[in-house]
Amino acid sequence: MTKQVYLQQEQWPYSKHLSDWIMLMKRFTYSRTPAILAHWYRLSLRTEAAQNILDQIFLSPAIPTNYNLTTSTQPPDPPFSPQEISAIIEHLPSGKAPGIDGIDNLLIKIIHKRFNNIFPTLFNKCLHLSCFPDSLKIGNIILFQKGGKDQRLASSYRPISLLPTIGKVLEKLMTQRLTYHLESTNSLNDRQHGFREGKSVDTAINELLRNIKTARRDGKHVLVLSIDIKGAFDNLQHRAILKTLDASACPSNINRLFHSLLQNRKVTLLTPQGRATKEQKQGCPQGSCSGPALWNLVANEILNQVWPDNVHIQAFADDFVLVIKADTNKSLVEDTQSAITQFSSWCSENELVISTEKKNYILFSKMVRSPKITWNGYKINRVKSFKYLGIHVDDRLNWLEHINKQGEKAIKMQQNLKRIAGGNWGISQIHRWTLYKTVIERMLAHGSSAWCLNPTFKMKRKLSSIQRPFLLHISGAYRTTPTAALQTILGIPPLHMQLQFEAKFTSIYRLRIPLPPFITDTQPHDLEMKATGWSTHPSEHLKPNQISFEDGEAYIARKDIINIFTDGSKTEHGVGAAFCVLTNDIWAYQWSAKLNDNNTVFQAELTALHEAVIYASHLPNHNTSNIHVDNRASIMASSNSKSTNATARKIFKILLSNPRIKVSWVKAHAGNIGNERADQLAKDATQHGQPYSHTKLPKPYIKGLLRKRMLEEWQTSWKNGDTGRKIYNIMPSVSLSPTNWIREDVIFFSQHGPFPAYLKRFHLSDSDYCSCGGIGTALHYATECVYTVSWHMRKPAPNFEQEWLKRVANNLFSRQKIRGIIKFMSENRDLFRPP
Numbered sequence: 001m002t003k004q005v006y007l008q009q010e011q012w013p014y015s016k017h018l019s020d021w022i023m024l025m026k027r028f029t030y031s032r033t034p035a036i037l038a039h040w041y042r043l044s045l046r047t048e049a050a051q052n053i054l055d056q057i058f059l060s061p062a063i064p065t066n067y068n069l070t071t072s073t074q075p076p077d078p079p080f081s082p083q084e085i086s087a088i089i090e091h092l093p094s095g096k097a098p099g100i101d102g103i104d105n106l107l108i109k110i111i112h113k114r115f116n117n118i119f120p121t122l123f124n125k126c127l128h129l130s131c132f133p134d135s136l137k138i139g140n141i142i143l144f145q146k147g148g149k150d151q152r153l154a155s156s157y158r159p160i161s162l163l164p165t166i167g168k169v170l171e172k173l174m175t176q177r178l179t180y181h182l183e184s185t186n187s188l189n190d191r192q193h194g195f196r197e198g199k200s201v202d203t204a205i206n207e208l209l210r211n212i213k214t215a216r217r218d219g220k221h222v223l224v225l226s227i228d229i230k231g232a233f234d235n236l237q238h239r240a241i242l243k244t245l246d247a248s249a250c251p252s253n254i255n256r257l258f259h260s261l262l263q264n265r266k267v268t269l270l271t272p273q274g275r276a277t278k279e280q281k282q283g284c285p286q287g288s289c290s291g292p293a294l295w296n297l298v299a300n301e302i303l304n305q306v307w308p309d310n311v312h313i314q315a316f317a318d319d320f321v322l323v324i325k326a327d328t329n330k331s332l333v334e335d336t337q338s339a340i341t342q343f344s345s346w347c348s349e350n351e352l353v354i355s356t357e358k359k360n361y362i363l364f365s366k367m368v369r370s371p372k373i374t375w376n377g378y379k380i381n382r383v384k385s386f387k388y389l390g391i392h393v394d395d396r397l398n399w400l401e402h403i404n405k406q407g408e409k410a411i412k413m414q415q416n417l418k419r420i421a422g423g424n425w426g427i428s429q430i431h432r433w434t435l436y437k438t439v440i441e442r443m444l445a446h447g448s449s450a451w452c453l454n455p456t457f458k459m460k461r462k463l464s465s466i467q468r469p470f471l472l473h474i475s476g477a478y479r480t481t482p483t484a485a486l487q488t489i490l491g492i493p494p495l496h497m498q499l500q501f502e503a504k505f506t507s508i509y510r511l512r513i514p515l516p517p518f519i520t521d522t523q524p525h526d527l528e529m530k531a532t533g534w535s536t537h538p539s540e541h542l543k544p545n546q547i548s549f550e551d552g553e554a555y556i557a558r559k560d561i562i563n564i565f566t567d568g569s570k571t572e573h574g575v576g577a578a579f580c581v582l583t584n585d586i587w588a589y590q591w592s593a594k595l596n597d598n599n600t601v602f603q604a605e606l607t608a609l610h611e612a613v614i615y616a617s618h619l620p621n622h623n624t625s626n627i628h629v630d631n632r633a634s635i636m637a638s639s640n641s642k643s644t645n646a647t648a649r650k651i652f653k654i655l656l657s658n659p660r661i662k663v664s665w666v667k668a669h670a671g672n673i674g675n676e677r678a679d680q681l682a683k684d685a686t687q688h689g690q691p692y693s694h695t696k697l698p699k700p701y702i703k704g705l706l707r708k709r710m711l712e713e714w715q716t717s718w719k720n721g722d723t724g725r726k727i728y729n730i731m732p733s734v735s736l737s738p739t740n741w742i743r744e745d746v747i748f749f750s751q752h753g754p755f756p757a758y759l760k761r762f763h764l765s766d767s768d769y770c771s772c773g774g775i776g777t778a779l780h781y782a783t784e785c786v787y788t789v790s791w792h793m794r795k796p797a798p799n800f801e802q803e804w805l806k807r808v809a810n811n812l813f814s815r816q817k818i819r820g821i822i823k824f825m826s827e828n829r830d831l832f833r834p835p
Contacts, residue, residue: 049271051276053143054269054276057155057157057234058278061281063239065237072255074251075251076251078537088173088176089112089119098165099165126257139280142160142162160286161287171288171290178293178297185249188300192300192314194317200510203510208323209393209397212364215364221364223332223336225373226360227358228354228355228358230354230355231283234286236298236350238281244300248297298350307342311339333371336373344375344376356378361380361382362384398459403466407462413439414470429476441495448502449502449503460496472486478758480762493711493714493734505703509702520702522697527698528646535653542656550664551664561624564580564626565628565666566578566629567605568604568606571686574595576594591611595695596695600700609651613658625661630668630675726749729806753825756776765834771787782818782821783796788821793817
């Protein structure tokens with residue numbers, strides 16, 4: 001096969017412009033050193049400058065690391081399975097920069113698809129020999145300047161390592177195995193919230209606040225000490241990693257492979273004159289797949305140490321927090337100093353340095369005199385608030401400091417938005433709306449479960465002031481337009497209501513904290529919980545022939561196979577699930593059940609499939625069963641060992657232990673007698689089926705319920721408000737969907753625009769008369785003014801003005817006339833000024 005034919009068959013993404021791509025890669029390779037480091041070039045040759053930079057960033061440990069493996073008592077792990085490797089490669093993200101070899105993720109996917117035995121052979125040989133090839137460990141360094149740092153200092157740059165993609169795949173496989181064994185043996189401390197499935201900023205801040213509030217309720221003085229490790233990943237000692245690996249539940253062959261990974265690591269900085277290279281003898285490359293897992297393994301040591309009952313420690317990656325509670329000032333100081341000594345000893349043992357500029361404490365107490373706290377002789381300052389995981393925690397827990405800081409960020413974002421969109425130019429209104437919902441609102445909602453569950457009046461007012469500039473910018477309205485009117489027009493709820501909705505949902509669904517009965521009677525245990533971690537070993541996957549997405553009609557005619565048909569249905573009567581069994585053209589068995597009315601069709605499909613595989617697993621071992629499902633999503637979820645659905649994981653485990661059970665897709669409503677029978681059984685079950693209580697309420701249910709409560713609160717506020725009444729008369733009901741009004745529509749219907757009556761009202765003009773002699777209202781220009789006769793509509797009777805406005809607002813042709821009027825007035829302002 002010629003190269004051209006191969007490229008055509010594989011649809012090679014670079015084949016059309018292969019020579020151009022090669023030249024681009026060469027240019028890309030030799031332009032890595034930042035121009036801002038010209039200061040170093042003036043001091044020496046470029047390669048010498050690059051070497052100087054590497055020497056300052058990648059230091060050598062004070063104590064050399066012994067990479068010899070101690071005798072491991074753990075059994076070896078099985079080889080990497082082809083399905084395990086395929087799953088890793090299939091999920092490689094596109095658009096990532098390649099390593100020094102220029103091989104990117106797309107190329108890896110194409111090679112694996114064409115030659116699917118290359119990588120399994122390579123990776124399993126590495127596992128067998130306990131050898132991570134040196135060529136796959138070379139990190140190509142890209143330097144990013146840290147904000148506000150002196151660009152002449154090497155420490156002002158963050159070194160990101162671009163590693164070879166093949167090595168990253170092998171590293172992902174190793175990390176996956178390590179994580180599985182640590183989690184399956186409960187070796188990781190629950191107080192580590194970073195880089196953990198099922199953990200997040202919300203869980204970390206919730207645990208911190210729970211400890212503070214509990215201690216305050218008990219009348220204790222509470223001191224919270226924030227600790228940040230300086231360059232944690234860059235300074236993580238290899239000997240500390242190897243020590244914790246040897247003491248962990250890591251299988252012996254995976255352990256040896258990690259020993260090999262840490263040896264002979266090199267980093268390189270490319271310049272036009274050549275390559276500067278240095279051996280990396282400590283730290284994990286920023287950009288490596290195993291770095292977070294290895295850090296958590298080392299940090300686990302300090303979290304697992306025995307701490308006094310009045311001391312709480314937790315971490316989010318390398319951000320540690322100590323919470324100390326005591327009855328008196330003296331005992332608070334003593335206990336804090338003791339905790340600092342214990343933590344400092346661990347840092348010294350592992351050659352980790354604390355960031356002095358980020359070392360401070362906050363006191364929750366009415367104590368007049370501040371405790372004097374020191375760290376290795378340096379005084380730790382008391383602060384009124386500190387930033388923890390992007391949330392500003394103040395000593396009164398009133399969250400105004402956090403809202404003010406978020407407001408400052410929002411102002412900067414709004415100023416940036418002005419660069420791409422003005423009042424009547426730039427990106428469209430829908431794009432502005434999308435940017436607000438997906439960027440601004442997400443930024444403001446960060447950690448809302450901690451601070452916006454019960455917002456005060458001051459918080460609501462401040463949040464409203466933060467939201468208002470964006471509403472004006474999206475709508476293009478005049479700055480005097482009422483906020484409540486803009487919210488209704490744009491379908492954007494008041495910010496405090498939106499954030500409160502987010503906080504309630506996070507609390508009950510993710511944190512599993514009950515909400516007050518007046519919000520909902522639903523308890524956290526009633527809700528479906530997201531499955532995390534590993535239910536089975538990563539190497540365990542279903543047989544290739546167990547799952548089929550081709551129509552399974554051909555199996556039905558075979559007499560040696562037991563055919564089972566499943567289906568789920570949702571009607572106005574409720575939700576039902578069913579399956580029926582066809583053996584030798586005889587309907588041998590059937591099952592049906594009625595689920596909760598709030599369950600989804602997807603849950604019904606999975607329930608039917610789950611009951612079907614249980615039934616099939618109890619059949620004699622010599623019987624082969626084929627389960628026909630008309631829902632592809634449920635098949636895909638059930639064949640995925642890492643599915644987040646708990647029922648799907650149960651199905652996977654049953655299929656894994658019963659390879660004689662096969663699942664195939666069948667086209668729905670295509671005349672298949674088994675599928676039609678299962679469908680009818682499921683529909684009948686919605687009314688007459690036996691109640692089925694094993695399926696929990698889905699995530700969309702609680703989210704929809706809380707959204708409904710938010711809309712009700714918003715509607716009440718809009719109805720009882722005293723601003724925006726002109727818009728209320730046109731749009732009395734709120735909605736989360738934006739109207740299709742543009743800027744001119746908003747100006748006309750709000751009557752905040754270039755109208756003399758408006759200008760007089762806000763003391764911007766001495767007269768409310770139009771130059772034609774009439775009162776310059778919006779209605780005047782739409783029906784009477786001689787200057788806008790081209791767009792006139794019939795004038796309504798005085799008692800029908802509100803109805804007329806509603807009809808105009810709902811009629812596109814009428815709104816086109818309105819837009820013409822407003823544009824004409826905006827372009828000819830002098831024409832409408834009174835004489």
